[in-house]
Amino acid sequence: MAIAMTVNGKEHALDVEPEMPLLWVLREALGLTGTKFGCGISACGSCTVLLDGRAVRSCTLPISAANGRNVTTIEGLAQDGTLHRVQQAWVAHQVPQCGYCQSGVIMAVAGLLAQTPKPTDDEIDAGITNICRCGTFARMRAAIHDAAEGEGVRS
Amino acid sequence: MKKWTRRTFIGAGTVAGGGFLLGVAGFTFAPSRYSLVSGDAAEKGQLTTWITVTPDNIVTILIPHCEMGQGTHTALAMMAAEELEADWSLVRVQEAPALDAYANGYIIRAAGGNYVPAVLARGVDYGTYKLAEWFGFQVTGGSTAVRSTGEYGMRVAGAAAKEMLLAAAARQWNVSVSECTAKGSRVTHTTSGRGATFGELARLAATQRVPTSPALKSPDSFTIRRTSPTRLDIPSKVDGSATYAIDFVTPGMLYAALEIAPVYGGKLVSVDTTPAEAMPGVKKIVRLEEAVAVVADSFWRARRALASLKPEFSDAGHGDVSTASIFAAFDKALGAPPEVPNHAATVVTADYRAPFLAHATMSPMVCTAKVEGDRAEVWTGVQDPLNARSVAAKALGIPAANVHVTNFLLGAGFGRGLPFNFDYVDLGVRVAKAMSPIPVKTIWTRENDIQHDYYRGAALSRHAGALDANGLPLAAHSNYTGGGNGEAVFMPYAIAAKTAKEKKAAHPIRLGQWRSVLNSQHGFFKESFIDEMAHAAGKDPFEFRRGLLGDQPRFKTALEKAAVMSNWGAALPPGEGRGIAICESFGTIVAEVAHVAVSPEGRLKVLNVYAAVDCGDVINVDSATAQVEGGIVFALSAALLSEITIKEGRVVEKNFRDYPMIHLADAPKVTTAFLRSGAPLGGLGEPGVPPLAPALVNAIHAATGIRVRELPIKNTSLRKA
Numbered sequence: 044m045a046i047a048m049t050v051n052g053k054e055h056a057l058d059v060e061p062e063m064p065l066l067w068v069l070r071e072a073l074g075l076t077g078t079k080f081g082c083g084i085s086a087c088g089s090c091t092v093l094l095d096g097r098a099v100r101s102c103t104l105p106i107s108a109a110n111g112r113n114v115t116t117i118e119g120l121a122q123d124g125t126l127h128r129v130q131q132a133w134v135a136h137q138v139p140q141c142g143y144c145q146s147g148v149i150m151a152v153a154g155l156l157a158q159t160p161k162p163t164d165d166e167i168d169a170g171i172t173n174i175c176r177c178g179t180f181a182r183m184r185a186a187i188h189d190a191a192e193g194e195g196v197r198s
Numbered sequence: 199m200k201k202w203t204r205r206t207f208i209g210a211g212t213v214a215g216g217g218f219l220l221g222v223a224g225f226t227f228a229p230s231r232y233s234l235v236s237g238d239a240a241e242k243g244q245l246t247t248w249i250t251v252t253p254d255n256i257v258t259i260l261i262p263h264c265e266m267g268q269g270t271h272t273a274l275a276m277m278a279a280e281e282l283e284a285d286w287s288l289v290r291v292q293e294a295p296a297l298d299a300y301a302n303g304y305i306i307r308a309a310g311g312n313y314v315p316a317v318l319a320r321g322v323d324y325g326t327y328k329l330a331e332w333f334g335f336q337v338t339g340g341s342t343a344v345r346s347t348g349e350y351g352m353r354v355a356g357a358a359a360k361e362m363l364l365a366a367a368a369r370q371w372n373v374s375v376s377e378c379t380a381k382g383s384r385v386t387h388t389t390s391g392r393g394a395t396f397g398e399l400a401r402l403a404a405t406q407r408v409p410t411s412p413a414l415k416s417p418d419s420f421t422i423r424r425t426s427p428t429r430l431d432i433p434s435k436v437d438g439s440a441t442y443a444i445d446f447v448t449p450g451m452l453y454a455a456l457e458i459a460p461v462y463g464g465k466l467v468s469v470d471t472t473p474a475e476a477m478p479g480v481k482k483i484v485r486l487e488e489a490v491a492v493v494a495d496s497f498w499r500a501r502r503a504l505a506s507l508k509p510e511f512s513d514a515g516h517g518d519v520s521t522a523s524i525f526a527a528f529d530k531a532l533g534a535p536p537e538v539p540n541h542a543a544t545v546v547t548a549d550y551r552a553p554f555l556a557h558a559t560m561s562p563m564v565c566t567a568k569v570e571g572d573r574a575e576v577w578t579g580v581q582d583p584l585n586a587r588s589v590a591a592k593a594l595g596i597p598a599a600n601v602h603v604t605n606f607l608l609g610a611g612f613g614r615g616l617p618f619n620f621d622y623v624d625l626g627v628r629v630a631k632a633m634s635p636i637p638v639k640t641i642w643t644r645e646n647d648i649q650h651d652y653y654r655g656a657a658l659s660r661h662a663g664a665l666d667a668n669g670l671p672l673a674a675h676s677n678y679t680g681g682g683n684g685e686a687v688f689m690p691y692a693i694a695a696k697t698a699k700e701k702k703a704a705h706p707i708r709l710g711q712w713r714s715v716l717n718s719q720h721g722f723f724k725e726s727f728i729d730e731m732a733h734a735a736g737k738d739p740f741e742f743r744r745g746l747l748g749d750q751p752r753f754k755t756a757l758e759k760a761a762v763m764s765n766w767g768a769a770l771p772p773g774e775g776r777g778i779a780i781c782e783s784f785g786t787i788v789a790e791v792a793h794v795a796v797s798p799e800g801r802l803k804v805l806n807v808y809a810a811v812d813c814g815d816v817i818n819v820d821s822a823t824a825q826v827e828g829g830i831v832f833a834l835s836a837a838l839l840s841e842i843t844i845k846e847g848r849v850v851e852k853n854f855r856d857y858p859m860i861h862l863a864d865a866p867k868v869t870t871a872f873l874r875s876g877a878p879l880g881g882l883g884e885p886g887v888p889p890l891a892p893a894l895v896n897a898i899h900a901a902t903g904i905r906v907r908e909l910p911i912k913n914t915s916l917r918k919a
Binding site: 060063064067071074075076077078079080081082083084086087089116117118120121126130133134137138139140141142143144145146149167168169171172173174175176177178179180181182183184 | 267428429431432433434435436437438441444498558561562607608612643644821824831835855859861862863867
């Protein structure tokens with residue numbers, strides 16, 4: 044199937060099976076390896092990207108569903124060399140440990156803040172359901188609040 | 199012996215016996231400059247095996263440990279930079295390649311004496327283990343990096359490098375060394391004010407005599423240690439550029455998906471490959487002894503074709519093994535509870551049960567390999583690249599020297615990537631051999647990972663304790679199955695009769711080391727039991743423990759600190775409770791208090807965890823705190839939810855839906871305090887784990903009166919009776 048989609052502002056035309064998950068197209072066809080494979084069943088969120096600005100789990104999303112749409116991956120989150128406020132907050136709070144899940148978490152948070160600019164703790168709980176085996180959740184929460192305040196950097 | 203070689207060093211080390219430390223120091227610098235790094239070494243100013251200063255005044259520290267999120271690279275660099283008097287902003291780190299020169303096993307051994315890294319215990323006989331054999335290890339595990347490589351390697355290397363830079367400056371200016379000082383990556387001649395950067399002096403420094411016993415700084419003059427510089431690996435972990443094994447690509451590479459015999463030890467009996475061979479992108483179906491692999495031009499296509507196969511595997515004679523059969527064997531092996539003194543006023547007995555657990559690192563196992571003739575390239579993520587090299591060489595039947603291993607950032611370790619656990623390297627190179635010389639990346643699915651782990655062992659522990667008429671303990675005994683060691687079963691309490699005896703009950707489930715190793719089960723057992731004894735004595739669990747720690751000041755201080763942090767004793771609303779526990783592991787004592795709320799319907803919420811940590815001293819305060827926080831969350835997931843069950847010899851759970859983890863919503867607020875007791879540095883990656891489960895069940899008991907004696911907690915109803 045011929046697929047046309049925009050990834051991080053760049054247009055791509057591909058010919059792949061319509062049921063191939065977006066994750067593997069991003070990683071193997073486009074070389075965007077920041078998006079991670081964690082479970083393959085949309086349970087962990089390591090593969091989260093933005094599809095027309097909304098967070099989606101790309102490991103189960105068939106590429107046909109991305110046809111004609113805009114995809115943003117972790118590689119496309121920074122603008123003009125400036126980290127996105129969520130990324131800045133992640134550095135300020137030293138959130139990542141092993142880091143493997145964090146691309147997905149950061150994208151999920153970027154998606155959450157686009158919908159809910161100042162989330163409450165309950166909204167964060169409901170909106171961020173990614174798995175992090177290193178257990179960085181408390182720092183994530185603090186960083187989300189900082190990013191929502193637009194500060195990004197803690198002194 | 200002017201020019202040390204590795205061989206003479208080993209000889210000297212072995213003969214000297216206890217002289218490892220000196221040997222390590224000698225090995226660390228001397229051979230590096232003469233035999234390991236040739237040619238451009240002087241140009242670059244390679245000062246020791248681990249430290250390079252380049253003319254641009256950048257200090258690069260090679261770290262012989264992997265980074266899996268525990269902050270090791272940064273902490274070890276801080277220890278070297280502190281002694282070197284480097285300007286931290288001019289320090290870079292690089293992971294050492296998998297070469298014998300960077301083996302760290304000897305360092306871990308040298309740090310030993312009173313410490314045996316439990317992670318290596320399996321299959322290793324310490325009493326007879328020769329120093330030379332440790333060259334096969336470049337391990338990161340057992341919470342050893344900072345306290346062995348850091349204390350006995352990095353600090354010494356940094357101090358030696360500084361002395362060489364000072365000597366170079368003195369020579370260049372024709373002044374006495376004693377008139378020169380180093381600070382901020384610069385040497386200054388104090389009397390004349392002349393100065394030069396480390397970079398300017400590097401070339402001359404590399405030709406200076408290597409000091410055999412450089413002076414180390416005293417803790418009160420530390421300027422880099424005990425601070426919280428940002429971790430060097432973090433920037434790449436927020437922009438997607440951090441490279442893990444799964445991200446590696448090489449031209450012409452194919453992808454493989456695996457199905458492994460579901461019963462450990464089983465073999466591939468038959469598989470009809472015809473339908474899969476015709477599927478798009480499929481290059482080959484590879485039959486291995488215990489697995490079948492589909493190699494294709496994309497991982498998704500390989501996996502799709504694999505799903506169409508109906509391979510038949512044998513069950514190695516273990517088809518009737520189940521969780522129930524294993525625990526029945528445990529129960530039989532334990533027999534009657536241990537005997538307690540017959541003059542006891544009160545006898546307390548209890549059984550505790552811990553399940554098999556998977557590591558479930560976020561990154562599934564990945565190994566890319568290219569096999570060509572008698573040579574191989576391997577790209578993977580392991581906690582011991584040198585040992586991975588041996589595994590690959592053995593699987594391919596070629597010399598280890600012909601295998602080159604490139605190690606990537608680990609998508610966490612938790613013990614899964616330790617030596618003896620390299621089935622993914624073993625399988626990966628065999629798949630690649632079948633495709634030789636095409637490079638193949640074998641990616642494990644989450645199902646492969648959950649079902650083919652080296653599991654944390656299940657265990658059953660049978661306890662009996664006795665109290666006198668005043669509620670003072672006379673005895674606390676246990677018999678346990680599932681493995682143990684002196685550290686794991688150690689109870690610091692002053693109880694006249696304390697024993698813990700292992701009873702053997704074999705089973706065929708493959709076991710490995712899981713974050714905090716045997717402490718993860720025994721912490722739960724012993725600290726639940728002491729709590730039950732406190733209740734039987736009618737005493738407050740904190741005060742009861744405290745009263746028994748009179749001759750264990752470090753334990754007592756940590757316990758008291760955790761109590762103060764948690765406001766122990768202050769009234770709580772109905773349905774809430776606090777529980778306390780304390781464990782020593784890997785040289786670090788951690789006391790934790792869990793504060794929970796249980797609804798009348800039995801819904802549990804962990805509100806707060808307070809941790810008082812005595813690891814001697816702290817290198818990077820913020821990343822040390824992160825290790826404690828992470829250990830607590832890791833332990834919490836396990837205590838609440840995790841259980842690997844066995845049915846018909848195979849693992850039932852497949853993925854995160856049936857092997858669930860806690861989420862952000864479930865994570866408690868964690869408050870950590872470090873006690874700087876000045877004791878030898880302890881580990882930090884693991885010690886936060888063991889006290890959590892007992893603190894939690896003790897808190898649940900305080901909140902509800904329900905005593906949970908079996909993990910995971912989800913298997914016990916907490917509904918109000």
